[in-house]
Amino acid sequence: MKKVHEINRVTPGVLLSVIEEFDAGKNTYVDEGDVRSSVIGGSAIDFSDRILNVEQKNPPMIPKIGDVVVGYIDMLFGNMISVRILYINEKFSKSGFSAIASTRISNASSNYNSNWRDRSYKGKYIFKVGDIIRGKVYSLLNSSIHLTLDEKDLGVVYTICFSCGHEFTKVPGGLKCNFCGNFEERKVSTDFGKESFTALYDKQFLKL
Structure with a gap:
């Protein structure tokens, strides 16, 4: 079973960790070795795979072909x-x-x-x-x-x-x-x- 630890709400640009400790996952990016959030949401650390993810809060509706x-x-x-x-x-x-x-x-x-x-x-x-x-x-x-x-x-x-x-x-x-x-x-x-x-x-x- 994967061990996941959730941390407080984050905003775009907030420092989450450094790339030496965790890889950038969903809704994150790397800036000069720092892993930062790209959206507003809740951050979760996957300790098994050493990945940082951010679950976006209230993601905007994005128009698709046919809409x-x-x-x-x-x-x-x-x-x-x-x-x-x-x-x-x-x-x-x-x-x-x-x-x-x-x-x-x-x-x-x-x-x-x-x-x-x-x-x-x-x-x-x-x-x-x-x-x-x-x-x-x-x-x-x-x-x-x-x-x-x-x-x-x-x-x-x-x-x-x-x-x-x-x-x-x-x-x-x-x-x-x-x-x-x-x-x-x-x-x-x-x-x-x-x-x-x-x-x-x-x-x-x-x-x-």
Whole structure:
């Protein structure tokens, strides 16, 4: 039976031991001969194998290929958007992950696992900073989270009129303001304006 001794809670960078005494195990790293923790958690010493491990406390949800995420657009650059992720598979995420998505319309919209460099496009989706969107993870290339927005239930799920700040109604080709009549093109999801997303928008931007 392995003899394991647990020690107090540790934080990233905390010195656990030296490499001459114990090897670096799970969630640890070696810095100039010192074994240090790379996460917040509880440290455990395996005396049988002389290994130091750290069990991470409340590890963040990490999006995987095929996951559906909801977040808000925080940046536009060229034909790409940056999305700050708030929900992963309908579960709230405090991880602070960001994803990127192309605003170009794909001809191969059903192929989520294809390399984004190889996909052909026609046209361009319209988005604005502050839009809350739903996307699907199709690639983790270069440690970045890549989203597709091509399916009917993907795209903008909630936003407000950028002219007057009132509610939009979904209409063919985009959104129309109920108050001032302003029309804006968008790639809109099938359930745009759903109450849960309205509440999410208010919490994120109006600080209610």
